[in-house]
Amino acid sequence: MASSGSQAESAANEGLWVERARAGDTEAFRELVERHRDRAYGLALRVLRSPADAEEVAQDAFLRAWRALPRFRGDAAFGTWLYRIVARRAFDRAATLRGRRARETSLEEARDRAERVKVHPDPNAGGEKRRLEELLERLPEAQRAAVTLYYYEDRSVDDVAKILGLPPNTVKTHLSRARAALRTAWSREEER
Amino acid sequence: MNCAEFRHWLDDGRPGLHDGATAHAQRCPACAAALEADRTIERLLSQGPSAAPAGFTGRVMARVVARAAPARVPVMPAPALPWWARAARDPAAVLALAVAALLAGRWSALWAASSTAGQGAAQWVARAISAGLSAAGVAVSLPSPIRADALLGLEIGAACLALLAAPWLYRTTLRHAARAALGR
Numbered sequence: 498m499a500s501s502g503s504q505a506e507s508a509a510n511e512g513l514w515v516e517r518a519r520a521g522d523t524e525a526f527r528e529l530v531e532r533h534r535d536r537a538y539g540l541a542l543r544v545l546r547s548p549a550d551a552e553e554v555a556q557d558a559f560l561r562a563w564r565a566l567p568r569f570r571g572d573a574a575f576g577t578w579l580y581r582i583v584a585r586r587a588f589d590r591a592a593t594l595r596g597r598r599a600r601e602t603s604l605e606e607a608r609d610r611a612e613r614v615k616v617h618p619d620p621n622a623g624g625e626k627r628r629l630e631e632l633l634e635r636l637p638e639a640q641r642a643a644v645t646l647y648y649y650e651d652r653s654v655d656d657v658a659k660i661l662g663l664p665p666n667t668v669k670t671h672l673s674r675a676r677a678a679l680r681t682a683w684s685r686e687e688e689r
Numbered sequence: 690m691n692c693a694e695f696r697h698w699l700d701d702g703r704p705g706l707h708d709g710a711t712a713h714a715q716r717c718p719a720c721a722a723a724l725e726a727d728r729t730i731e732r733l734l735s736q737g738p739s740a741a742p743a744g745f746t747g748r749v750m751a752r753v754v755a756r757a758a759p760a761r762v763p764v765m766p767a768p769a770l771p772w773w774a775r776a777a778r779d780p781a782a783v784l785a786l787a788v789a790a791l792l793a794g795r796w797s798a799l800w801a802a803s804s805t806a807g808q809g810a811a812q813w814v815a816r817a818i819s820a821g822l823s824a825a826g827v828a829v830s831l832p833s834p835i836r837a838d839a840l841l842g843l844e845i846g847a848a849c850l851a852l853l854a855a856p857w858l859y860r861t862t863l864r865h866a867a868r869a870a871l872g873r
Contacts, residue, residue, distance in 0.1 A: 523754055530746050538741035552742060559749045564756065629733045648734035673700040676727065680699065683726045 515575050519566045526566075530559055533576055536650060537583045543645040544587035544638045545594070554590050558583040573659065580650070580660045584642055591638045632682045640675040643668055695720045699727050781855035810843065 511532065517525035537558060542551035562569075562579050569578060633641055639661065646657045647668075654672070658665040690698070690709035695717070698710050714721045 523750065526753060527746060527750050530749050534741040534745050534749070538745065539739065542739060548739075548742065552745065552748075555741065555745070556749050556752065560752050560756065563753045625729065626733050626736065629730060644734055648731060649736070651735070672702060676702065676730070677696070677700045679730050680723055680726045683730055684722060687722070687726065 511575055512571075515566070515569070515571070518563070519569065526563055529575065533579055534559075536576070537579060539649065540580055540583050540642065540645050541587045543633065543641045544584070544591055546634055547594075550590055550594065551587075554586045555583060558586050561586070577656060577660060580646065581662070584646075584661050587642070588638060628683075628686065629679070632679055635682065636675055636678060639663070640671045640678075643671040644675045644679075647672055692717060692720055696723065699723060703727070779859055781859050784851070784855055 511529070514525045514528045514532075518529060534555070538551055538555040541554040541558075542548065545551050545554065558579065561582055565582075569575070633644075636644075642661055643657055646652045646660055647654070650656075652660070654665050654668050657663075658668045661668065663671075690707075690713045692713075695710055695713050698704070698707060703710075710724075714724050
């Protein structure tokens with residue numbers, strides 16, 4: 498009960514920050530950035546797998562949110578609205594990067610990509626977490642985004658669907674396939 | 690529950706407490722290992738990916754502040770001019786004043802000029818209509834001279850057209866002034 502009370506208080510506070518930011522208060526917006534930066538960056542990183550690209554996308558999303566705040570009607574929570582912007586921009590960037598990689602097939606590019614995969618996992622993370630990040634690398638972007646929002650963000654399937662702009666049944670399919678692929682790969686590595 | 694059904698239950702995110710699944714995991718080591726893997730993955734996923742890099746908020750806010758000022762500037766600032774100066778910028782007001790001054794000062798001359806010009810224009814229009822009707826095989830005889838009430842009608846029509854055009858002229862002038870103020 499105490500937890501739900503503090504959650505309600507936090508949501509009410511966030512509503513005040515949003516109202517102030519809508520009126521042009523940059524300090525209020527700074528508070529919103531502080532609250533959501535890790536999750537926004539984390540979602541972008543899960544989709545893009547590159548810290549530099551993830552930061553750029555997360556920054557762009559915050560900037561876009563700032564510019565669009567006067568039109569934010571508050572139908573959804575600020576976080577849901579923001580993650581929708583992050584997800585859309587991350588998918589757009591991923592598509593651009595895919596196209597670029599398809600064109601650039603030099604050895605240098607292949608080496609860069611390998612470096613990026615090696616560099617990405619958090620060096621402070623434990624072995625299990627690093628292993629999971631490497632397995633996530635093999636999933637399609639939409640599946641990575643779906644599991645991130647569902648597990649890390651603790652969002653419902655409907656919320657994930659709204660954020661990703663997909664039908665709920667498609668999200669369920671993404672989650673189901675991601676679980677199966679991760680579990681199979683995890684078990685296979687355990688057996689080695 | 691068999692192995693396939695058990696894996697399906699795992700794929701669905703282990704919905705609810707399922708006695709059949711628990712019983713199956715107890716007697717099938719492969720499915721028990723899969724359940725353990727599933728729980729580990731779920732725990733790790735809930736920990737989330739890396740935190741935003743140091744200085745992230747500062748970099749975002751620098752971009753926000755850089756964009757903030759132009760986004761909040763009104764497109765057309767309210768003019769701090771007296772009412773007569775603002776009225777003088779209104780083309781419709783200028784036109785009305787000019788017409789009022791002409792009517793007050795030079796009424797008789799204006800009436801004579803408009804009658805002559807109006808009569809000439811009305812006769813020209815009437816001849817054009819008559820020529821068109823003759824070409825179509827309809828014989829028309831023109832009254833001569835043009836009646837004064839027809840002239841008055843033409844003049845009233847012209848004044849209405851001028852009144853209708855004035856607001857359009859005013860809006861166009863404002864639009865151009867706004868573009869010039871924004872430097873576009």
